[in-house]
Amino acid sequence: MKKFQYYIPTRILFGKGALDGLHKQALPGKKALIVISSGKSTKANGYLARVEEQLEKAGCEHVLFDKILPNPVLRHVMEGGALAKETGCDFVVGLGGGSSMDAAKAIAVMATNPGDYWDYNGGKTGKGLPLVCDPLPIVAITTTAGTGSEADAATVTTKEETNEKCGYVNEKLYPAISVVDPDLMMTIPPMLTAYQGFDALFHAVESVINKYENPMGEMFALKAIEYIAKYLPTAVKDGSNEEARSYVALANTLAGFFMMCTSEHSMEHALSAYHHSLPHGAGLIMISLAYHDHFVKTSACDEQYIKMAKAMGKHHAKDAGDFIDALAQLQKDCSVDQLKMSDYGIKQEELDKYAVNARESMGRLFACDPVSLSDEDVVKIYQKSYR
Known part of the structure; x- marks a missing residue:
């Protein structure tokens, strides 16, 4: 322990x-x-x-x-x-x-x-x-x-x-x-509801895969992930649904109780530092599948990804990749699966710049990753995410 x-x-x-x-x-x-x-x-x-x-x-x-x-x-x-x-x-x-x-x-x-x-x-x-x-x-x-x-x-x-x-x-x-x-929170427009909900989700997800995670933090994070996966699609589709709004609000606060972010947040902050119109949650959504797929392929935290897949409704999950499937489905269910970096003025030829900025501005979060990310890894994640 x-x-x-x-x-x-x-x-x-x-x-x-x-x-x-x-x-x-x-x-x-x-x-x-x-x-x-x-x-x-x-x-x-x-x-x-x-x-x-x-x-x-x-x-x-x-x-x-x-x-x-x-x-x-x-x-x-x-x-x-x-x-x-x-x-x-x-x-x-x-x-x-x-x-x-x-x-x-x-x-x-x-x-x-x-x-x-x-x-x-x-x-x-x-x-x-x-x-x-x-x-x-x-x-x-x-x-x-x-x-x-x-x-x-x-x-x-x-x-x-x-x-x-x-x-x-x-x-x-x-x-x-x-x-x-x-x-x-009842008047928040659908897309902002989605962006904010995914921000809370990734606070929790990053806290679970974080190499400094602990049982107390995991308890809060997994419950936050469960509530967001279950209720965020409803809150996006019907903002007047009080039950969905309440559970997403609770999930957000639970995720805040123990927030240990990884380099995923550093990488997004680098994007929105240059492009102020990019909502933080939208930027996280854009890079999330490639980011977490990278760690799934390292097999560095399979157990954590399986736990999160189960929290997201894949109760019989046995593989870390089940989390990627659940995440992709949640993005579709919330209508945020087609976001494009290019719509916010981000250019593919400038991705190296964001990788440098991510490490210079919030490099300490890279120390929380389950395995080390190189600058080359960061650029590859951006490239895979780019549209």
Whole structure:
């Protein structure tokens, strides 16, 4: 039995109508910076107004920062951190999808620390310095089921000048409170539902094949895989199905409880670092079959792939390749089996560039792979995935 540690200090409010009880919680401050995306849905669907009402019921003031892009960028992290300082905010609320929650975490860092966020980040040009001060406390309210950011201590930000899309992990970034209310997810369009669901799926899959996996993490991951395989196709086809939305939301949070990503995420981040219109989940879908087929052929983690195939409904699976079949079928069932890199401006002759970027920006995830991937292997996976 492997030795392991497990730690998550986040109080999670899960279930239909959970947002309505936020004001009853012991919020971690008296003035919140609410971080949302630059899009219209958070306001148009009434989610922002509902959160503001909850804060006011709890006796909290609030300030809005509404500039976050689908892939959060460094300049907005710095701007949001400065706004939090200037207005005297003592906690941060991330309201929206993974981009808003991730940005809220990074902003919480810069609201209390000097210098530039990249001083503390890793990647090619990051300095990796320790934080001078603890970040502001965070409340995460997720309106999507994809990133698991409401349950983990990680955040991803892009430095546009150098095309670095890098993760940063610090246990001080676990949200104090997270709200997972499926009612906030009912309006997500079908394709975004699929992209987000597959993002959660690959968080779980990568955690199972990860060479640092452990029984606790595997327990959460396999249950997440089971729920996504069973309920995501329904959520994509009928977004008003409350049962399907609830189980996909739960799967996403379960995947976030133990998220140990492999180089699959590094490889996708390299693509969307250059092509900001590429949804993270879509990029993962594009490379996933070739990526996992590579590891299946190494026979390095056959047992793990068989377990995941069974979780996806192939109850009599005996071969690691059964997982590839189940994954391909799930992509068809969710109508995402025909995605093309070329539709997002990715050129086949530039694939070497992404392979270099993947290792330079998030090379530490390659150390989690069940067997080592060479640069040549990475390029071959891109090539097999390219359309």
